[in-house]
Structure formats: structure tokens, C-alpha cells
Amino acid sequence: MSSLNYQKQLSVRHQTDVLVVGGGPGGCAAAWSAAKTGARVLLLEGQSCLGGLGTAGMVPAFMEFSDGVHFYANGFGRLLLDRLSALGEAIGQPQLAEEIKVDTLKRVYEDLLTEAGVEFVFHTQLIDVLTSNGHIDAAVFAAKSGMFAVTAGMYIDGTGDGDLCVWAGAPYQKGDENGQMMAGTLCQLWAGIDWSHWTCNDDTHIRKAITDGVFTTPDPHLPGIWKISEQGIGGGNVGHAFGVDGTDERSLTRALVHSRKLVDEYRRYYQEYLTGYENMELVTTAPMMGIRETRRIEGEETLTVDAFHARAVFDNEIGRYCYNIDTHAAKPTAEAFEKFHHDHTTLRYKPGESYGLPYGILVPRGVDNLFVTGRCVSTDRPMQSSVRVMPGCYITGQAAGAAAQLALETNRAPKDVDVRTLQSRLKGLGAYLPNA
Secondary structure, eight states: OOOOOOOOOOOOEEEEEEEOOOHHHHHHHHHHHHHHOOEEEEEEEESSSSSSOOOOOOBBOOOOOOOOBBBBBTTTTHHHHHHHHHOOOSSSSSTTTTOOOHHHHHHHHHHHHHHTTTEEESSSSEEEEEEEEEEEEEEEEEEETTTEEEEEEEEOOOOOSSSSHHHOOOOOESSTTTTTOBBBBEEEEEEETTTTTTTOOOHHHHHHHHHHHSSSSSSOOOOEEEEEEETTTEEEEEOTTTTTTTOHHHHHHHHHHHHHHHHHHHHHHHHHSSOTTTTTTTEOSSOBBOOOOOEOOOBBBBOOOHHHTTTTTTTEEEEEEOOOOEEEESSSSSSHHHHHHHHHSSSSSOTTTOOOEEGGGGGGTOOOTTOOOOOGSSSSSHHHHTTTTTHHHHHHHHHHHHHHHHHHHHHGGGGGHHHHHHHHHHHTTOOOOOOO
């Protein structure tokens, strides 16, 4: 591979207190809480909307905000869900709040951030990070108007893949011990479903279709199609793209091409093996590949599966959560599926049970003005599969944003933030912190 030297003088287009890179659920919650606690906040997003996989990725389900006893994603998550409910668009149970109507969710994110005073810009991609002695001096972006730099007092990585952290020099882990990551899914929107006569997918149906040769790749794990509207609309979390690496654009391209073809196999399965789907038709696939796992940033603390087993309590909790261990298989093998099925069915909580999220998982090691939120906070692999869903991202994002503002206010590095003060401010935002 050849190389060349490239130099360019860049303008510093923005100078702000807190820069949030990435407008997924964690980034949105972080921007909102930083602004609500007094910071000037800029959020830059590469896609055409806020919300990440819940909007651009068309993931049809939030997963648990609550377990029916405690509402864990309180604060930003509660505000968002209440706004959706007021618009008549949150049709699930509060403990699941599963069904997502994508365009309404986009607008709610935009409204919440606008009301909080957050400036946000779409179609703006992080391309470089300038650092010196473990300190971020500037982040570099490319957009339709060209390249430019942004400087901030504190930076928050909401990219989902840890791009800002890794390019700033923070250490990380990726996938399992062999670097293999959970399969991705290109989600879809379907029409023509008869919800009054639908049959739920189960092991019997999918295994018969596998035996009959319906699928190019035998895959017994099918999350399914969620009812989006009584008018026959369903959101599909259907099919797996095995071997996709969400940090490699070439791998993402192959996965997208593969997944758009894979949809035809699942259309046949639903039409021929289940009832209520005979007249279903594809409306669209998502513009963004659904990635469940890439990097996990190494932080001042690491949340491990031992905390899940222990229902752990931490003195420095910034939230609690309850979602089960949900590590999708990395390979389409019987052994990998059985491991997923065992963990998915046994590593789950009863109502009222939860684990704590310690503050240190938000603080990348080795960089003194950086926080991380969302699916790449500092955990081991099983715990990443629990905290990665949207309400979990709201919890970590809300804490990261408030901590970034507090670090600036008190002139402290992230690792030295007074957690008691942070907990008090998070409670003021509505966070569920029964042990603080």
C-alpha cells in the first residue's frame, strides 16, 4: 500500500464547553444532561437524524425502561417516553415500550435537544482527533462544506464504536478473545401484516424452514417482527449478518449487500410458514446497518458479569439497569446458538432486580478531558450485551453529560470528579439512584 503526505490549514469552526460526537441514544442523553446542568453543548452527527439505531437503523424495539417495579431509565428516558406517549406513539408496556415509530422518535429527539439549548448538526463525520500528552486539543470533522476543527473543554464519545476514544489514544477491547463480534442485523419495515391472525415464530417453524432449505445460512435465532401499527405495519429485526465489523467500511458494505438479499429469504419464511403474513410486503430496509458490538473502551473501572450475578451495588453508582445478557452468536453454528440460548434464557432478572453502573465505566483511561457513553462503555463482553440497548444508553449518556459539565465547573479531570455531587445532580435530573 502506498502512502502520501497531506497537510491542510483548518478553521476552528466551533469552540464550546462540551462536544458530543454522535447523536445516538447515549449521545442525545449526554448532550441533554450537559445542557440542562449549565454547559454550552454542540452535538455533531454523521447521519441525517438523531437517534442512531433506533431511527437511522430502524431497530423496532427500545427494550426495557422498567421492570414493572422500578423505572431505571428515569430522567432523559422518562422524558422521552412521556413525550412519545403524549403523542400517542408509545404503544407498548412501560417495562418494554417496544414499538418505535421512527419519524416520531426523530422529532422527539430534536425537540428535547432544542428545548435544552443544544446545538446539533447532521451530515458531519469525525475524521481525526488531535491530542497532546493525553489531552484532546481538537476534533476534526468533514462535512459538505469541507473540513473543520472543533475545540471543547470536555469531549463525549457517543459514536457507539468508540471512534473518538480510540483516535484519542484510549485503550480498548474488541469482540471475544478471537476478535469475533456479535452478528449484525439490517432492520426492515413491512406492510400488509394481518395482526388479528398472526402466528408467532418459534423453534418448530424456523427449524422446519431450515430443514426445507429456505435459508442460505441456517440461523435458528430470529428476534422477529414487532407490531408498529394496527394498520398492518411491522418493524423487522430479522436476519443476521455474521462476520460484520462495524469499524470497517468495507465489511459494512459487504454486510449491507448481503442483508438486502437476505430479506427475500425471510419474506418467504414468514409468508409460507406462519399465518398473518401471507400478504406482507417489504416497504424498506434501514439506511444504517444494525451493529450490536464493536469496541469496548477500557475505563477507570470495568463492569463485569460478576456484577450481574451479584445484583451489585456500588458507592459511585450513576444508575442501575436490568436487561438480560443478550450476546447474539458470532457464528452460525449450533454450538454458538446453544450458548446464546442458554445465556439469554438463564441470565435474566426477576422484577425488582438490577445491577449498578459505576461511574468509572464512563471515564476512558489515558485521556484527561474525555467521557464515553452508549454501547462501548467499559464493560466485559457479557455486560456489553446488556447495557447496549437504548434505555441503558440513556442511563450512561445522562451521567456522562452531567459529569462533563461538573468536570468543567470544578476544573477537574473526569477521573477526579466528585461523584457525590454528580449523584446529587443526576437525582435532580430524575435519575434512579436508590443507593446514593
